[in-house]
Amino acid sequence: MYAAILIRRLKPGKTYADFVAAWYPDEGFGVPVQGPDLGVSLTDDREIAAIAYVDLPDGTSVEDVMARVAAQEALRHDRIAEVIEETVVRGLYEIRDRFDFSTDESVEATAPPGLNRGK
Numbered sequence: 377m378y379a380a381i382l383i384r385r386l387k388p389g390k391t392y393a394d395f396v397a398a399w400y401p402d403e404g405f406g407v408p409v410q411g412p413d414l415g416v417s418l419t420d421d422r423e424i425a426a427i428a429y430v431d432l433p434d435g436t437s438v439e440d441v442m443a444r445v446a447a448q449e450a451l452r453h454d455r456i457a458e459v460i461e462e463t464v465v466r467g468l469y470e471i472r473d474r475f476d477f478s479t480d481e482s483v484e485a486t487a488p489p490g491l492n493r494g495k
Contacts, residue, residue, distance in 0.1 A: 378430045378438065380412075383465040386422040390459040393483065395424055398455040405445055407432055423464070429471070 386395060396414070412428035432441065442449075476482035 377471040378432070379429060379471055380426075380428045380467045381465060381467050381469065382426045382463060384424050384426075384456070384460045384463050385420075385495075386424065387459060387461045388422075390422075392421070392424065394459045395456070398459045399426070399452070401452055403448055403449065405441065407436065407441055422461075423458060 386392075399414075408431040410429040410431070412426045415425045415427075417425070424491070430441075434437065451484035473488065475486045
């Protein structure tokens with residue numbers, strides 16, 4: 377599983393709604409995607425974060441997916457460029473672990489094997 381993380385800054389006068397209209401794809405990506413989740417910074421309403429989790433089927437590489445959606449993504453990114461000033465962060469990360477910090481029980485249940493926390 378991979379996490380795609382992008383943080384973009386809107387141009388002055390552009391809104392979150394302008395961004396969503398430009399950002400929303402015309403077609404699906406053809407692979408399982410959780411999200412994307414969009415968030416607006418609590419300290420700067422021109423900063424928007426997008427986080428998506430992509431679960432590639434066995435034998436499918438990130439490069440294969442990117443090649444398949446390249447034309448569609450080029451059009452979408454041209455639209456996005458009209459409303460953003462810059463992309464502050466852009467990254468694709470392989471997920472190594474997922475934890476749950478919700479409760480004491482979930483912290484204990486999802487702790488890495490052999491973790492010594494002084495208990």
